Amino acid sequence: MEAETVIEAVKNNNCTTVLTLLQEGLDANLIDGDKRSLLLIATLHGHIDMAKILLRYGALVNQQAENMDSAFLYAGASGQVALLKLYLEHGAAFDVYNRYQGTALIPACERGYIETVRLLAHTKHFPINHINRLGWTGLMEAVILGDGSAKYQEIVQILKEAGAAVDIPDFDGITPLQYAENRGFKEIAALLKD
Numbered sequence: 001m002e003a004e005t006v007i008e009a010v011k012n013n014n015c016t017t018v019l020t021l022l023q024e025g026l027d028a029n030l031i032d033g034d035k036r037s038l039l040l041i042a043t044l045h046g047h048i049d050m051a052k053i054l055l056r057y058g059a060l061v062n063q064q065a066e067n068m069d070s071a072f073l074y075a076g077a078s079g080q081v082a083l084l085k086l087y088l089e090h091g092a093a094f095d096v097y098n099r100y101q102g103t104a105l106i107p108a109c110e111r112g113y114i115e116t117v118r119l120l121a122h123t124k125h126f127p128i129n130h131i132n133r134l135g136w137t138g139l140m141e142a143v144i145l146g147d148g149s150a151k152y153q154e155i156v157q158i159l160k161e162a163g164a165a166v167d168i169p170d171f172d173g174i175t176p177l178q179y180a181e182n183r184g185f186k187e188i189a190a191l192l193k194d
Helices: 003-011 015-023 038-044 048-056 071-077 081-089 105-111 114-121 138-144 150-161 176-182 186-193
Strands: none
Touching: 003 015, 003 038, 015 048, 038 048, 038 071, 048 081, 071 081, 071 105, 081 114, 105 114, 105 138, 114 150, 138 150, 138 176, 150 186, 176 186
């Protein structure tokens, strides 16, 4: 069967077709023209049942596409907690980074995905203080790219309680507290001072 047909079946969540093909010897780590794995394609479409089938047949959660996305990294960046949990159970690596040299946590902080942040911040050995190539941690992204609203306040609180360092400056030497104060985020500034 042609790769395009398999990819369409994954996109359309046609589990029966994909399962049959896997049973007939289809490589669960087949990639498309952008080097996206079937598992990443399933993740892009939020298909958890498809992801489970692919994992059963050896799909790799850390396999990266041309743009550096992996199923695990994308699940974090898009706030898909159920898929994240699944990938953590199937060997998600914490030293595989996205195109910004960031972890699954950093874009979750930026986008305000509270439950994703809670899960990753409390995952044993997850590098919550990892600094990406922009010079930012997840905490920094929540302050710089967030809007100071309740969800970002909660993210800062979660990270702080999980042991994130609140005083790691960016490459310009500016701390999260300084950014929070400069942006008028009083509640976040108070959390960072506490």
